Structure formats: C-alpha cells, structure tokens
Amino acid sequence: MTEHRMEKDLLGELPVPAQAYYGVHTLRAAQNFAVSGCRVHPELLRALAEVKWAAARANRQAGLLTANIADAVSAAAREVARGQLADQFIVDALQGGAGTSTNMNMNEVLANRAIELLGGQKGDYRLVHPLNHVNMSQSTNDTYPTALRIAAIRLVLALSDAMARLQGALQEKEAQFAGVLKLGRTELQDALPVTLGQEFGAYAEAVARDRWRLYKVEERLRQINLGGTAVGTGLNAPRRYIYQVVEELRQITGLGLARAENPVDLTQNADVFAEVSGLVKAAAVNLAKIAGDLMLLAAGPAGGLAEINLPPRQAGSSIMPGKVNPVIPEMVTQAAWQVMGADQVICQACAGGRLELNAFLPLVAHNLLHGLEILAKTAQIFADKCVRGITANEQRCRRWLEESHVLVTALAPYIGYEQAAALARRAREQHKTIKEIVLESGLLSEEEWHALAAPRELTRPGIAGARRLAGRLGKDLKRGDE
Structure with missing residues (x-):
C-alpha cells in the first residue's frame, strides 16, 4: 500500500x-x-x-x-x-x-x-x-513566458538547422539533375521545358528562405519579462534582483537574452509567438508543397509520370505484393498540415489575452513547441530518408517531353504564334511529335532542330537557337544576352 x-x-x-x-x-x-x-x-x-x-x-x-x-x-x-x-x-x-x-x-x-x-x-x-x-521575487506571469521564449529559441534554431540540412540535400539533387531535360507543367498541363535540376533548385530556394526567416526570428524571442512579476511592474522583486536575474539566466542558458524595455507589454501581449508560429507555418507550407510534387513526379511507376524514383522504405500493401508507397512524403504532408492547423490555434490563443495577462499561454506553448519539434524531425527525415535517395528516370522525362507539343513554343518567335499553333494542331491530328512535323515540313534540318531543342537553349532566358538559326526562318533574332 x-x-x-x-x-x-x-x-x-x-x-x-x-x-x-x-x-x-x-x-x-x-x-x-x-x-x-x-x-x-x-x-x-x-x-x-x-x-x-x-x-x-x-x-x-x-x-x-x-x-x-x-x-x-x-x-x-x-x-x-x-x-x-x-x-x-x-x-x-x-x-x-x-x-x-x-x-x-x-x-x-x-x-x-x-x-x-x-x-x-x-x-x-x-x-x-x-x-x-x-x-x-517571481510570479508565474514572468517565469512562464520567459521559459516559453527560451524553449522556443532552442527549438527554432533546431528547426533552422534541420531546414539547412534539407536545403543541402535539395541542392545536391539540383546539381545532379542539371542536365535532365523534362516537361514543365502549369496547372497540371504541359507547359515549357525545364530541367529536373531547376525544379529541385526552386525547392532548395524555398527552403533556404524558411531557414533564414527562422534563424532571424529567434532574435524576436530574446526579450524577456523576468523580474516583472505579476503584471510587469516588478512589485515584490527588488531592483538588484531584477537586473541580476537576467544576467544569471544569460550565463546559465548561453543565450543572448535581454530584459524587456517594457515588461508590462511582454506580460500582456503574446503576438511574438503568433509571429514565430506564422513563419513555422510558412515552412510547413513549403514542405507540404515539395512533398506533394515529389509524390506526383514519382507516381506510377507504370501508370503515372514516374519522372523520378523515390527510395523504397517499406512494403506498401498487405494485399498487393510488390507495391511500394511514397510513405516519407506522406508523413511530411501530415506533419505539415498538423503545424498549419496548430498555427490557427496559436493565433486564437494569442488574441485571447485579456488586459494585463494572457491566460492561454499553455495552449500556445503546447502547440508551438510541439510544432517546432515535429517539423524539425520531419525536415531531417525528409532529407535523409527521401531526398538524398531520389534518382531520375531520364528515359521517362525524355518521353513525356518528346510526346508533348510544347516544343512548338520555341518556334513561335521565328514563324509566329498562329503558324506555330497550326503545327501543334497538325501534330495532334497525325499523332506525331513536333520534331517529326518540323522535319517533314523542311522547316529545319536534324542538326538545326537539335540546335533549337538543346537543353541549354530551352531552359534559359532568350530565344532558343538564336545564334545558329538567326535569319534561317526569315527573322533576325538574338537571345538578347549574347
């Protein structure tokens, strides 16, 4: 007993x-x-x-x-x-x-x-x-918010580091896939050619923004109201204690903390937590978007785009032998949605403060700290168990590009929009590629087509093939950067 x-x-x-x-x-x-x-x-x-x-x-x-x-x-x-x-x-x-x-x-x-x-x-x-x-010399109302800021600083920095890890993994793929030409898509419809490396480079840039925003927002959390006691005025806390306690806390934590200029403000207002949460949500948005794209690009392998191959992590079905699912991007998406939802709760809790105190900081703490922790783990797992193991299916990328009619866009500066549209319509009706139609019509030779359709020509600013084809089709065009 x-x-x-x-x-x-x-x-x-x-x-x-x-x-x-x-x-x-x-x-x-x-x-x-x-x-x-x-x-x-x-x-x-x-x-x-x-x-x-x-x-x-x-x-x-x-x-x-x-x-x-x-x-x-x-x-x-x-x-x-x-x-x-x-x-x-x-x-x-x-x-x-x-x-x-x-x-x-x-x-x-x-x-x-x-x-x-x-x-x-x-x-x-x-x-x-x-x-x-x-x-x-303390109150819950100055110790708890101070502790929440310290905890948030540490987890924000950990998330920033995890996003840096993911950024690095994406940049590795950007370099690795730089020469893989593929079909770009807008509104899920065929658009213009891009390289697979450009797609991953865009993902890396988005994550880099998140990394930097999170790294900088940590500074917003360094001001603390410790010593302000119940409402920020410091009643029952001697002056010598108030100034000394912040110095002691700096030494113990190793963080660049500073006493708030107006402790009453920090005691009653929780907007800094909403600000931090908003940036965490922005990072979650980017992770969800990237994860969704990777699932789409890897869809198949026989019945989908299958332009990339995700590393297999576990058997995908209890009934379909051999099936492998995109489990890491699915996990990333769920974690991201969780953080997005938590941001709404945090905003409501921060807005719910009344007069000299916000009574709902425990709800803020639970959602903010949990969200920071799971997103940091998510970014690290995403980098290590998914992105680093991605390979390109170059044959599939080439097939979708060649079977589409988007390459006719590169001809439009030479022959005009309407004639280019007519070529595209002809290709569709005859079930042929743009290349086949162009070569059959004698518009370009095989060598000239390759000059026009080279990956470098199609995926950088300017007019594709301008150096080789200027004057060939009746117009003296230049890239504008030659």
Missing part, C-alpha cells in the same frame, strides 16, 4: 504520495486538468528549471536567500534542467491559470529535492518552501 504525507493549501488537505517530489498544488492540478494526456513539453520544463536556477542565484546575491537554501535550489534546478525527475511533472499540458500549475509543479519538485539535498524529508517545507523560497 502506498504511503502518503498530508499537505494543505488554501482549499484544505490532500494526501500526497510520500515519495513524490511534487506536492498538493500539483496534485490538485493533475486532478483538475486530466484532459489531453499530454505532458508539458520537456524543453519548457528545462527552461523553467533554468529560470528557477537563475532566480535562486540572483536572490542569494541580493541577500534575500541564505547560501545553503540558494545552493540547494540551484542544485535541484540543475538536475531537472538535465532531465532528471521528469516523471514528477504530472500536470496536463492543457491547463487553466496561465501556467500557474506548471510553475507550482516546478516549485514543489525543486523544493522537495532541495530539502532532500539538505538532509530533510520531503514535505518538510520549513527547510525549503515552494513559494517563500523557490518562487521568491
């Missing part, structure tokens, strides 16, 4: 498991908010422990905490920041109270661990008190 200790709060007494590091406030919150089954994100707990560590050191230097209590709390916070006692954080991620329950969970765990380090018994808050000592 589990042994218990009795603890009391404003509402009365509750039995707490004797070996638990959490206390009565945490237990009530766990009972009240048993809703999602999701725990508070580990990076948020790590950052909050670092905030408590910095506060203990600053309170000691300000003469507010004795050395033995400050050192014990600091040691306990250091352990939690390293991932120890993770099972003691039992409050659901979706909680009322603007994060107060997470803050109290941390206060109680650190207090009881500090008591233990000092040789006492858990629950003997005469030695170290969760509120009077661990939470000294």
Whole structure:
C-alpha cells in the first residue's frame, strides 16, 4: 500500500504520495486538468528549471536567500534542467491559470529535492518552501513566458538547422539533375521545358528562405519579462534582483537574452509567438508543397509520370505484393498540415489575452513547441530518408517531353504564334511529335532542330537557337544576352 504525507493549501488537505517530489498544488492540478494526456513539453520544463536556477542565484546575491537554501535550489534546478525527475511533472499540458500549475509543479519538485539535498524529508517545507523560497521575487506571469521564449529559441534554431540540412540535400539533387531535360507543367498541363535540376533548385530556394526567416526570428524571442512579476511592474522583486536575474539566466542558458524595455507589454501581449508560429507555418507550407510534387513526379511507376524514383522504405500493401508507397512524403504532408492547423490555434490563443495577462499561454506553448519539434524531425527525415535517395528516370522525362507539343513554343518567335499553333494542331491530328512535323515540313534540318531543342537553349532566358538559326526562318533574332 502506498504511503502518503498530508499537505494543505488554501482549499484544505490532500494526501500526497510520500515519495513524490511534487506536492498538493500539483496534485490538485493533475486532478483538475486530466484532459489531453499530454505532458508539458520537456524543453519548457528545462527552461523553467533554468529560470528557477537563475532566480535562486540572483536572490542569494541580493541577500534575500541564505547560501545553503540558494545552493540547494540551484542544485535541484540543475538536475531537472538535465532531465532528471521528469516523471514528477504530472500536470496536463492543457491547463487553466496561465501556467500557474506548471510553475507550482516546478516549485514543489525543486523544493522537495532541495530539502532532500539538505538532509530533510520531503514535505518538510520549513527547510525549503515552494513559494517563500523557490518562487521568491517571481510570479508565474514572468517565469512562464520567459521559459516559453527560451524553449522556443532552442527549438527554432533546431528547426533552422534541420531546414539547412534539407536545403543541402535539395541542392545536391539540383546539381545532379542539371542536365535532365523534362516537361514543365502549369496547372497540371504541359507547359515549357525545364530541367529536373531547376525544379529541385526552386525547392532548395524555398527552403533556404524558411531557414533564414527562422534563424532571424529567434532574435524576436530574446526579450524577456523576468523580474516583472505579476503584471510587469516588478512589485515584490527588488531592483538588484531584477537586473541580476537576467544576467544569471544569460550565463546559465548561453543565450543572448535581454530584459524587456517594457515588461508590462511582454506580460500582456503574446503576438511574438503568433509571429514565430506564422513563419513555422510558412515552412510547413513549403514542405507540404515539395512533398506533394515529389509524390506526383514519382507516381506510377507504370501508370503515372514516374519522372523520378523515390527510395523504397517499406512494403506498401498487405494485399498487393510488390507495391511500394511514397510513405516519407506522406508523413511530411501530415506533419505539415498538423503545424498549419496548430498555427490557427496559436493565433486564437494569442488574441485571447485579456488586459494585463494572457491566460492561454499553455495552449500556445503546447502547440508551438510541439510544432517546432515535429517539423524539425520531419525536415531531417525528409532529407535523409527521401531526398538524398531520389534518382531520375531520364528515359521517362525524355518521353513525356518528346510526346508533348510544347516544343512548338520555341518556334513561335521565328514563324509566329498562329503558324506555330497550326503545327501543334497538325501534330495532334497525325499523332506525331513536333520534331517529326518540323522535319517533314523542311522547316529545319536534324542538326538545326537539335540546335533549337538543346537543353541549354530551352531552359534559359532568350530565344532558343538564336545564334545558329538567326535569319534561317526569315527573322533576325538574338537571345538578347549574347
């Protein structure tokens, strides 16, 4: 039978498991908010422990905490920041109270661990008190948002690195496929020739933009309201503590944090999280678009475009032997959609703040940190398990291009739009390629056709074949860049 200790709060007494590091406030919150089954994100707990560590050191230097209590709390916070006692954080991620329950969970765990380090018994808050000592000079309303910013910074930078990895993989394919001429498509209809390398180069550029935007937005998270206490005014936080605690937190985290010029602003307004989420959503949009394109380009292999081959990762069917599905792009798409949906939740939660505080930061934290984490993992898996293993089906690319009539567009500057359209109509009616029609009509020789239809001529600015064919078809045309 589990042994218990009795603890009391404003509402009365509750039995707490004797070996638990959490206390009565945490237990009530766990009972009240048993809703999602999701725990508070580990990076948020790590950052909050670092905030408590910095506060203990600053309170000691300000003469507010004795050395033995400050050192014990600091040691306990250091352990939690390293991932120890993770099972003691039992409050659901979706909680009322603007994060107060997470803050109290941390206060109680650190207090009881500090008591233990000092040789006492858990629950003997005469030695170290969760509120009077661990939470000294603080409020949930400055510690929780500060921890959220720190956690978001770390995960934003991790996502930026993952996007850089994906960018590199796409650039490798851009170079590898530079000479693979293929049919370009607009609105899923035949358009103009492109190289497969150009397509992958465009994907790389989109990801590069995401990488840079995420890298820069990290700066927007560096201002913190720590020291502002409940509404940003700093009541119950001595000036010496306020300035010292930010310096301590910089040293502990290694991040370029700065005290907000207007802590009241940062306490009541959460728009920076909506801004960050918007850029994360933009990255998700690009990942979903790229994944969708790759699935389309690889469709088949017999009944689709099949211009590229995705690396096979697992058997695709329990009933169709030999079937292999594009499982990595499918996973990427689902992760991206999840992040896009979470952005809407984050925007609503950020807009839901009232007067001096936003009570919905736990919802922001859950969706933002989770989204950052899954998108970083997604980008890395996308790069390593899909993009790097893609190969080109050059024969298929050449077939679709030759069987289409889009090459007639390259003739339009020489013979005019209407005559070019007539050639295309003739090719369709006779079920022939544009090349066959052009050669039969004597418009161009075989050598001249290849000069016109060379990959370099068809996929760069200017008039295709202008150098070789100027004057040949009745017009003196130049590329304009010769």
